[in-house]
Amino acid sequence: MIRQLAYDFRSWKSIESTGRGGADDGFDVRAFEEVKTPVIPLEDDVDAEDAPHPMEGNLWMIQCKREKEVGPKKVATIISDGVTAQAPPYGYILAAPVHFSKAAHDRFREELRSRGVMEFYLWGAGELEDMLFQPKNDHILFAFFGISLVSKRRSRTASVRSVVLVKNKLMRVLGENPTGCILVRDLDDENYPFEDNYPDFDTNPRWKTYKVDSFDPLGLIVTVARHYAFLDGDSREWDYTRAVNEDQHFLHYRNTQEQQLQEQRLAVKGFWELLPRANRANWVRRERIRFDKIAYIDDKGDVEFEMPHLYVPYEPKRGPFSEYYECLEINEHTQVSLKDLTRKKIFPNKFAAPSFGKIHDDQRLAIDEVTRSMLQNGRQEVTLYGVGAQYSHLEPTDVAVVDEQKTRSTEKLLIKITSVKTVKADILLKQSKDNLTMQHDMERQIGRTLKASEKVRVVEAVIIYQWQIDQNRPLI
Numbered sequence: 001m002i003r004q005l006a007y008d009f010r011s012w013k014s015i016e017s018t019g020r021g022g023a024d025d026g027f028d029v030r031a032f033e034e035v036k037t038p039v040i041p042l043e044d045d046v047d048a049e050d051a052p053h054p055m056e057g058n059l060w061m062i063q064c065k066r067e068k069e070v071g072p073k074k075v076a077t078i079i080s081d082g083v084t085a086q087a088p089p090y091g092y093i094l095a096a097p098v099h100f101s102k103a104a105h106d107r108f109r110e111e112l113r114s115r116g117v118m119e120f121y122l123w124g125a126g127e128l129e130d131m132l133f134q135p136k137n138d139h140i141l142f143a144f145f146g147i148s149l150v151s152k153r154r155s156r157t158a159s160v161r162s163v164v165l166v167k168n169k170l171m172r173v174l175g176e177n178p179t180g181c182i183l184v185r186d187l188d189d190e191n192y193p194f195e196d197n198y199p200d201f202d203t204n205p206r207w208k209t210y211k212v213d214s215f216d217p218l219g220l221i222v223t224v225a226r227h228y229a230f231l232d233g234d235s236r237e238w239d240y241t242r243a244v245n246e247d248q249h250f251l252h253y254r255n256t257q258e259q260q261l262q263e264q265r266l267a268v269k270g271f272w273e274l275l276p277r278a279n280r281a282n283w284v285r286r287e288r289i290r291f292d293k294i295a296y297i298d299d300k301g302d303v304e305f306e307m308p309h310l311y312v313p314y315e316p317k318r319g320p321f322s323e324y325y326e327c328l329e330i331n332e333h334t335q336v337s338l339k340d341l342t343r344k345k346i347f348p349n350k351f352a353a354p355s356f357g358k359i360h361d362d363q364r365l366a367i368d369e370v371t372r373s374m375l376q377n378g379r380q381e382v383t384l385y386g387v388g389a390q391y392s393h394l395e396p397t398d399v400a401v402v403d404e405q406k407t408r409s410t411e412k413l414l415i416k417i418t419s420v421k422t423v424k425a426d427i428l429l430k431q432s433k434d435n436l437t438m439q440h441d442m443e444r445q446i447g448r449t450l451k452a453s454e455k456v457r458v459v460e461a462v463i464i465y466q467w468q469i470d471q472n473r474p475l476i
Contacts, residue, residue, distance in 0.1 A: 061082060166297065170294075184309075185311050186320075355397065372413070385442045417459060420459050
């Protein structure tokens with residue numbers, strides 16, 4: 001190996017391996033360095049024997065030692081065994097796979113200078129590694145150690161190029177702030193779109209749709225599951241139900257499956273809507289599809305799934321995903337970590353079909369014009385504040401008809417009561433200090449500033465329609 005490294009060290013006339021046959025005179029490799037001398041025409045009286053021979057050159061001795069440790073004394077012994085002051089070589093190299101100390105370097109220099117050696121080099125483990133890691137010596141590294149850094153570098157370059165191309169194409173297809181859905185397909189699957197060819201397809205799908213959430217530096221983040229949840233911010237208690245995955249209801253199902261899923265979803269959502277609005281949350285699980293795992297992107301899709309298709313090798317347990325995280329979402333902008341929360345049973349194991357309580361068609365609600373206008377123009381939920389006996393007749397699941405005395409609409413404005421509670425005014429006033437919208441709503445609806453000693457009935461409700469009452473269903 002040292003001889004191979006030495007080939008590029010100087011311009012040689014010849015390099016001779018002298019250490020394998022024994023009687024090496026103290027060195028393993030002998031080399032003659034090419035010395036450029038000017039070509040002078042010989043005069044007639046100059047003997048041709050005195051002219052420099054074309055194979056002559058500076059003699060170099062290269063000594064190789066495979067030792068675990070080479071200290072200053074050992075260095076001196078090695079040199080004294082091979083180099084004499086009477087016939088020193090021009091250059092000398094000592095190579096060993098050890099880390100030479102400063103004292104060993106100093107002794108090496110001292111011994112060789114005293115013997116008249118003009119050039120000398122000490123090749124230790126660090127120097128040898130530096131030479132082997134140079135691109136020009138990659139073939140030597142591979143020959144002796146089976147490692148090719150150039151091949152690895154080329155492979156790494158190709159890998160990085162592939163990742164960047166995948167990332168850039170996904171950003172073109174999905175947008176830099178991605179939205180929509182994708183179909184993730186097993187790269188090894190050959191039966192798409194025939195689910196029946198896989199008896200375990202329900203538990204181990206070879207293709208599945210997911211909602212896109214975002215990009216991160218390593219891949220595409222998709223939402224795998226979104227379940228109805230409960231969170232009490234004061235007690236730090238929470239719960240959720242796996243009965244319905246809200247982010248998967250858009251999948252293709254057979255008619256019977258779709259009907260059963262819809263009925264279950266309506267029942268679970270009906271229960272969740274009766275929770276106080278401040279306690280409603282969603283349990284969300286998101287997973288990453290790494291850019292370097294995506295083998296191909298079909299940006300057009302097909303008639304079965306008209307969305308981008310991503311082909312990814314599936315792992316036995318993780319499928320197409322690498323990492324995941326779970327959290328509670330209060331809204332689109334607020335996420336709560338599950339760490340330090342205590343799970344408390346809130347959701348039942350079975351959910352009853354949703355139903356309505358009393359429909360107060362004969363006792364219409366008189367609310368302020370601003371609140372009524374918001375409900376008529378698309379607002380889906382509302383919080384009503386009343387004092388005294390106001391709203392005392394309402395209970396959760398009841399349906400109230402909003403008085404429409406200033407509108408020409410012939411359609412009734414209906415709201416379903418989801419929560420009713422009585423709260424001390426001083427508590428609401430403290431809460432409204434950080435919530436100007438809440439403060440304005442209370443003052444507008446009640447018509448004056450609340451007194452701290454009063455009790456306020458807080459009614460939460462959601463817009464519904466007559467056809468839902470006819471079908472005995474809540475808002476979808």
